[in-house]
Amino acid sequence: MNAPAIIAAVDLKKKYDDLEVVKGINFSVEPAQCFGLLGPNGAGKSTTMRMIMGLSDVTEGSLEVFGVPVQKMTRNIKAKIGLVPQETNLDPDISVVENLETFGRYFALPSALISERVPKLLEFMQLTEKARAPVMALSGGMQRRLVIARALIGEPELVVLDEPTTGLDPQARVLIWKQLLALKKQGRTLLLTTHYMDEAQRLCDQIIVIDEGKILDQGTPQQLIDRHVKGHVFEVQKPDLAKSTDGKWDQEDIGDSVLYFVRSTQEFIADLPENAVYLHRPANLEDVFLRLTGRTLREN
Amino acid sequence: MQMPGTKYVLAVSGRQYSVWKKFIGSSMASNVANPILFLFAFGFGLGQFIDAMDGMSYLTFVVAGMIAYSAAFSASFETTIGSFTRYFTMGNWDAILSTPVTLTELLMGEVLWAAAKALISSVTVLVVGWVWGGVPSLSGALLALPIVFLASICFACVGLAATAYAKGYEFFSYFFTFWVTPMFVFCGVFFEISRFPEVIQYIAWAFPMTHLVAAIRPMSAGLPIDLTMLALHSAYILIISVIAFVAANRKMRQRLYD
Numbered sequence: 001m002n003a004p005a006i007i008a009a010v011d012l013k014k015k016y017d018d019l020e021v022v023k024g025i026n027f028s029v030e031p032a033q034c035f036g037l038l039g040p041n042g043a044g045k046s047t048t049m050r051m052i053m054g055l056s057d058v059t060e061g062s063l064e065v066f067g068v069p070v071q072k073m074t075r076n077i078k079a080k081i082g083l084v085p086q087e088t089n090l091d092p093d094i095s096v097v098e099n100l101e102t103f104g105r106y107f108a109l110p111s112a113l114i115s116e117r118v119p120k121l122l123e124f125m126q127l128t129e130k131a132r133a134p135v136m137a138l139s140g141g142m143q144r145r146l147v148i149a150r151a152l153i154g155e156p157e158l159v160v161l162d163e164p165t166t167g168l169d170p171q172a173r174v175l176i177w178k179q180l181l182a183l184k185k186q187g188r189t190l191l192l193t194t195h196y197m198d199e200a201q202r203l204c205d206q207i208i209v210i211d212e213g214k215i216l217d218q219g220t221p222q223q224l225i226d227r228h229v230k231g232h233v234f235e236v237q238k239p240d241l242a243k244s245t246d247g248k249w250d251q252e253d254i255g256d257s258v259l260y261f262v263r264s265t266q267e268f269i270a271d272l273p274e275n276a277v278y279l280h281r282p283a284n285l286e287d288v289f290l291r292l293t294g295r296t297l298r299e300n
Numbered sequence: 301m302q303m304p305g306t307k308y309v310l311a312v313s314g315r316q317y318s319v320w321k322k323f324i325g326s327s328m329a330s331n332v333a334n335p336i337l338f339l340f341a342f343g344f345g346l347g348q349f350i351d352a353m354d355g356m357s358y359l360t361f362v363v364a365g366m367i368a369y370s371a372a373f374s375a376s377f378e379t380t381i382g383s384f385t386r387y388f389t390m391g392n393w394d395a396i397l398s399t400p401v402t403l404t405e406l407l408m409g410e411v412l413w414a415a416a417k418a419l420i421s422s423v424t425v426l427v428v429g430w431v432w433g434g435v436p437s438l439s440g441a442l443l444a445l446p447i448v449f450l451a452s453i454c455f456a457c458v459g460l461a462a463t464a465y466a467k468g469y470e471f472f473s474y475f476f477t478f479w480v481t482p483m484f485v486f487c488g489v490f491f492e493i494s495r496f497p498e499v500i501q502y503i504a505w506a507f508p509m510t511h512l513v514a515a516i517r518p519m520s521a522g523l524p525i526d527l528t529m530l531a532l533h534s535a536y537i538l539i540i541s542v543i544a545f546v547a548a549n550r551k552m553r554q555r556l557y558d
C-alpha cells in the first residue's frame with residue numbers, strides 16, 4: 001500500500017448545469033487491485049468513470065489519475081487506460097478484427113505490434129472464430145466481449161469497466177470473471193461497476209457504495225458484510241417472529257417477512273418460536289447493498 | 301493542451317477510408333453518374349440556348365462550376381450527416397475519445413477525410429468534363445486541384461460547425477437549404493453572378509464557394525490567371541476554414557465534456 005494511488009479523488013463533484021450528480025466523493029484506488037464502484041441506477045458511477053477518463057470535466061474538487069490531475073492528462077497517461085463503456089459503441093461498419101486494428105491505430109501502435117496483439121486478444125475473449133465477422137453479426141454477449149478486448153489493445157495499466165457483464169449469460173460472465181482476474185494477476189488495476197453483487201463480491205478487493213452522488217460506505221466485501229449485515233441472514237415469515245423485541249436483533253421489515261441480521265446463529269434460533277417458518281443463509285453483499293441504499297426503486 | 305499529432309489524425313481519417321473502400325463501387329458509380337447527368341442537362345439542354353458565358357463556351361463554364369460544386373456537396377455531406385451519425389448515432393466519437401486521440405485530432409481527421417473524398421469526387425467530374433470536351437486546359441485544371449482541396453477543407457469545417465450545433469438530423473435540412481443549395485444557386489456555378497442585383501452579389505461573395513468558382517474557372521478554361529486574385533480567394537477560403545474549425549471545436553468540446 002506504499003505505492004502511489006492509481007486514482008485519487010478528493011471532494012470530487014460533478015454538476016450538469018445546475019444538477020449536482022456527484023456530490024463530493026473521496027476515494028483512492030491502489031495499484032493492482034480491483035476496485036468496485038457500486039450503487040443504484042443514477043448514483044453517479046458512469047459519471048465518475050467518465051471524469052476519470054477525462055471524458056467529462058470535473059466541476060469541483062480534485063481528481064488525479066497516475067498522479068496527475070485529469071485536467072492535465074497527457075497522451076501518455078491516456079494510453080495507459082482502457083475503457084469498457086456502459087453503452088457498447090463498436091464500429092458497425094467494419095469487422096471484428098478491424099475494430100481491434102483500428103483501435104490499435106488510435107493508440108498509435110506500430111502495425112507489427114497490432115498484428116501480434118489482435119489474435120491474442122481474440123483468443124483471450126474467445127472470439128477467434130468470429131474474427132472476420134461483421135460486428136452486426138455478433139450476439140450482444142459477443143459484442144460485449146469484443147468491447148473488452150478492444151479496451152485491452154494498448155495493454156493498459158488501468159482498465160475501467162462500466163458494467164462489463166450486463167446482459168450476458170452465465171457462461172460469458174464466468175469467462176469474463178476469469179479473464180479479469182487474470183488481468184489483475186498481471187498487475188493491472190481494475191475499476192469496475194456492476195449491478196451483480198455476486199460479481200463484485202468475487203472480483204473486488206475494495207468497494208465503495210454510492211447513492212445519489214455520495215459515498216455511503218467503503219471497505220472490502222467482507223468488512224462491509226460484517227459491518228452491515230453481521231454474517232447471517234434469517235428471513236422469518238410473519239407472524240411468528242423472534243421473541244426478543246427490545247432491539248436485540250438487527251432487523252428489517254420487508255412486508256410478508258422480517259429479515260434478521262445476526263452473528264450468532266444458535267442464539268438467534270433459540271429466540272425463535274417453536275413453529276417459526278424461516279430461511280437461513282450466509283449474508284452477502286446484496287444484503288449490504290439493499291441495507292445501505294434501501295429497497296425503493298430509483299429514477300422514478 | 302496537446303499538439304495535434306499526424307498519426308492520430310490519420311488514424312481517424314484512415315478508419316473512414318477503410319469503410320469507404322468497402323463501398324467503393326457504389327460510391328464511384330454515383331461520383332461518375334452525377335456529373336454526367338448534370339452535364340447532360342446543362343451542357344445539352346441549356347447549352348443549346350447559350351453560346352458563351354464569361355468569355356468561354358457554356359460547357360467549359362459549367363464544368364468548372366460542377367467541379368467546385370461536387371467538392372462542396374461531398375465535403376458538406378460528409379461532415380454533417382456522416383459525422384453526426386458517427387458522433388450521435390454510432391457512438392464512434394465516444395469510443396475514439398477514450399483513446400489517446402484528442403478531440404482536435406478527431407475533428408481534424410474528420411475534416412481531412414471529408415476533403416479527400418470531396419477531391420476524389422471533383423476529380424471524377426474533371427475527368428468526365430474533360431472527356432466531354434469541357435476542359436480546354438487540362439494542365440490548368442490540374443493546377444486548380446490544390447485550391448479545390450483547400451476549399452473542401454473549408455466546406456468540411458463549416459459542416460462540422462453545423463454538426464456541433466445540431467440537436468438532430470432535422471437541423472441539417474436548414475443547413476442544406478440555407479447553405480448548400482445557395483452555393484449551387486448564387487455562387488456562379490451555372491451563370492455569372494454579375495447578372496444578379498448588386499446586393500445579391502455582395503451576399504454571394506460571402507460564400508467561400510463563390511471564391512472557389514472564381515479562382516478555378518479561368519484555370520480550367522485556359523484563360524490568363526490573375527495571381528493576386530487567386531491569392532485573395534485562397535486567403536478568404538482559408539480564413540473561413542479557421543473560423544469554422546475553431547467554432548466547431550469549441551462547441552463540440554462544450555457539448556461533450558460539460
Ligand SMILES: Nc1ncnc2c1ncn2[C@@H]1O[C@H](COP(=O)(O)OP(=O)(O)OP(=O)(O)O)[C@@H](O)[C@H]1O
Nearest residue numbers: 016019021039040041042043044045046047048086
Ligand atoms: N450528460 C448528462 N447530462 C445531464 N444529466 C446527466 C448526464 N449524464 C448523466 N446524467 C444524470 O446524472 C445522474 C448520474 O448518472 P450516471 O450515468 O453517472 O449514473 P450511474 O450510476 O452510472 O447509473 P446506471 O447504473 O443507471 O448506469 C443521473 O441522474 C443522470 O440522469
Ligand SMILES: [Mg+2]
Nearest residue numbers: 045046047086
Ligand atoms: Mg452507468
